[in-house]
Amino acid sequence: MKDYKRYLITSALPYANGPVHLGHLAGVYVPADIYVRYLRQRGRDVLFICGSDEHGVPITIKARKEGITPQDVVDRYHTLNKKAFADFGITFDIYSRTSNKVHHQTASEFFETLYDKGEFIEKTSKQYYDTEAKQFLADRYITGTCPKCHKEGAYGDQCEACGTSLNATDLINPKSALSGSVPELRDTLHWFLPLDKYEPWLKQWILEENKHWKSNVYGQCKSWIDAGLQPRAVSRDLDWGIPIPKRIKGSDGKVLYVWFDAPIGYISATKELTPDWEKYWKSDDTRLIHFIGKDNIVFHCIIFPAMLKAEGSYILPENIPANEFLNLEGDKISTSRNWAVWLHEYLEDFPGKQDVLRYVLCANAPEAKDNDFTWKDFQARNNNELVAILGNFVNRALVLTQKNCNGKVPAPGALNDFDKQTIAEMPKIKDQIESSLENFRLREALKFAMDFARLGNKYLADTEPWKLIKTVPERVNTILNISLQITANLSAIIESFLPDTAAKIRKMLNIDAITWENAYKTDNLKAGHQLGEPALLFDKIEDSQIEFQVEKLQKTKTANQALCAPVEPQKPNISFDDFSKMDIRVGTILAAEKVAKTQKLVKLTIDTGIDKRTVVSGIAEYYEPEKIIGQQVCILVNLEPRKIKGIDSQGMILMAEDANGKLCFAAPIDKTGNGSGVK
């Protein structure tokens, strides 16, 4: 690898509309912090950058819902999250925020530079405008009837009832969520970053020059690039965000799209931290690494690099070790469903146990695939690994010294072969950890770190000083000296993974931090050195504590089920006339085949009694085509025909849909004649 002079490490800016949970910690912040602490231990020049991402529509929506300002929202979560990170020992050099002045300036300048270089495309498009509120409406601010499932209350970007992603212009009866008025379509000007223009360069840079990226990252990028990149709007009509610079024509009422300003936040935060920021962002001998979750791959691997490339004066990331997701007790973590373990709640239930969570999350980090966090596993790792192996070894070494040497480091005598062999293991383990960490294999590194404690336990078990004390007491001095040297080195070895624990060990040994380079030596503790008071590093976690957590989640689940299965309220009354406009008939399915290249569509031929016609229906997930032939169904025959996937669909099959979106035929119970009217 290239000889880098300094490191710039960023971790994804958490979005300031909610608290951080253990998934964030496991995927992004714990790995980043471990890596950074390790680099610092080795004396490398490193900056660790993070901050709150505070713009964008969801924040304005949350503010409206609660009747407060967007600034109030971001202030709340910025403070909360900043504290949570600090509590878990995540040692950012700066935890900034994108509502800062420095960031506003930096991001506007960045935009201006690209604008002046002619890197943007200007495009006018039609967007909904609320004439009462006098503003353009973000997709989320438009509600209406879902064109797919016909439920009301769908948003302009997505229908939460059926999960379909939508365009605002597809909504039936759109309404402004701001004023309730009917919005009108108006022209609006926006700037686009032509990602397609960077396609050849991205191909070369990622697919050829960055083959060392993790396979999940590399593959995802390849997938995006191969699919073809589209120009992406960098501005929005919104009043919360960074205004497009005034001198630019048409900038009125427009802000930078949050995806554009957020990654620039890494730069602004660095600027805020040090006047030397350009050394980190603009020298080839800086190694820039982004720690992110898999949801952020496209932004950090494709879009942000394209922005930096377009700007021209910045370096590009050398690696982006994105992690996958952490599930919780078998289900996807979800903020909106409250299916999460919030960091501040964890600390209330397990005070002082941040290292335990760091350990469990690192040991089970979703490095290659989604992983599952269970409280049972949490308990097992605490009790069987931290308590039994690590805590126990340190305790044994210290208590033995206390009993036999009055808490003073004894002078070693001559070393025998087993002593030498044990001592020789330390540099080996240290090397293994280095190699794992340099390659972002943190769970492997942690496993090696635990080997250090195992080495100590084995050494004690094999030398049996508690027996020798009666027969060859001078030999015990050597054994305890070596055991204590292992303990001292162990404190440095686990420092990056378990910082609090490392500090506790140092305190018990009454020593200062040992550098990484010295973390294998046998003279870090001098003979005669007075040790501090021994104490237990970890406590056992009882079944009752785990049951409490599991019950807590179970309650969430129950609450969600009650919440998630509401029966749709009755629609407004209609006249009989309205009803009788619908011509619903009974028909028989004559033929059915899956529409090629679709997941849900089945092409049906129906004998309606009137004629034999083709209908395309989205039922493939629930019915196998060959099994429904001959079945009678109800069909709305006078629905406007529509082309679906190139097939003319003449009518619509009536289906009953439950709260989970599962479909079943609504059809006559008894066999009846084709063409029978349904009234």
Next chain:
RNA sequence: GGCGAGGUAGCUCAGAUGGUUAGAGCGCAUGAUUCAUAAUCAUGAGGUCGAGAGUUCAAUUCUCUCUCUCGCUACCA
């Protein structure tokens, strides 16, 4: 449907430009031990490496088909 990632011991994961008995941790069993939070140490059991076919002297590792999980994407009156 397309694309990407993953499917290896009860659990969580490593692994190999194809080559003798496929690895680790936890769990389990047996033995040793008692300084230590009944912790530790040793030994062992346990896998047709998602399924099938092909290439090969030889495949878990390469190719193809299929299947399951996750993600992106298209379609869903």
